[in-house]
Amino acid sequence: MSEAVTGVDAYAAAAEFYDLMATPYVAQVEPVLATLLAEVDTVAGPVVDIGAGTGLSTIMVADALPDAEIVAVEPASAMRAVLLSRLAARKDLRERITVLPTGFLDTDLPRRCAAVVALGVIGHFDPTARPRVWSTIAGALAPGGDAVVEIQRPGRVVTVPERRYTRARAGALHYEGWSRADPVDAESLVWRMTYRTYHDDRLLQQAVTEHRVWPADAERLAAEADTVGLRLVSTDADTGLLRFTKERLAR
Numbered sequence: 001m002s003e004a005v006t007g008v009d010a011y012a013a014a015a016e017f018y019d020l021m022a023t024p025y026v027a028q029v030e031p032v033l034a035t036l037l038a039e040v041d042t043v044a045g046p047v048v049d050i051g052a053g054t055g056l057s058t059i060m061v062a063d064a065l066p067d068a069e070i071v072a073v074e075p076a077s078a079m080r081a082v083l084l085s086r087l088a089a090r091k092d093l094r095e096r097i098t099v100l101p102t103g104f105l106d107t108d109l110p111r112r113c114a115a116v117v118a119l120g121v122i123g124h125f126d127p128t129a130r131p132r133v134w135s136t137i138a139g140a141l142a143p144g145g146d147a148v149v150e151i152q153r154p155g156r157v158v159t160v161p162e163r164r165y166t167r168a169r170a171g172a173l174h175y176e177g178w179s180r181a182d183p184v185d186a187e188s189l190v191w192r193m194t195y196r197t198y199h200d201d202r203l204l205q206q207a208v209t210e211h212r213v214w215p216a217d218a219e220r221l222a223a224e225a226d227t228v229g230l231r232l233v234s235t236d237a238d239t240g241l242l243r244f245t246k247e248r249l250a251r
Helices: 008-036 056-064 077-089 130-140 218-226
Strands: 047-050 070-073 097-100 113-118 141-150 160-170 173-183 189-199 202-213 230-236 241-246
Touching: 008 056, 008 077, 008 141, 008 160, 008 173, 008 189, 008 202, 008 230, 008 241, 047 056, 056 070, 056 077, 077 097, 113 130, 130 141, 130 218, 130 230, 141 218, 218 230, 218 241
Parallel strands: 047 070, 047 113, 070 097, 113 141
Antiparallel strands: 141 241, 160 173, 173 189, 189 202, 230 241
16 A cells, blocks of 8 residues: 655645546536625625635636636645646736735735635634634625635544545546545544556556545534624535625624
């Protein structure tokens, strides 16, 4: 069995396979995200994409809001390399997307953002850090601005048996993504992701990564967000996307 890669290096190992493995996810999430962002007032300020990764979420935001200035925050260099390659190929996106190479809590965000998007991110912050995350999001949003946050499944600490979650083909090769989750303690679990490359039935390559996450369901995230004036206004059960709105100042 391959030794698992963890920490920042895990993203370097995963970046090669990430987009191929995420194709079904994007197909499910993209129309829901577009609907949730439909009322965003892009005149109010830029849209921040937290943990932009390879740029899949950034492109979804850009397509949903063609007039928006976007700030993509991604600390992992391997993931940023793919994101910047996307921008290099599309001049229209380069003119309105800024990529920041820092962690979210180390980033100086623009003031009065129209929206904040956090897909596949919130569970990477432990319960002691999440209050800062919510406070930072609320502080960056303009009054009436929206935050779209994804529940990272399973949303609670449970064992998730190993399964093949996707299969993809490129040329003569096919690729498989496998995942499993094991509890670490009452608050966290470790996702073990295995990426395999085959030519016919012959295994050419295998990469294994591990990520520790702190799951939280919609009820818990809503309670945390409420403490900083972010009100849960919609939930999509199929995708786990939650939309919060920053309360407007009383006149």
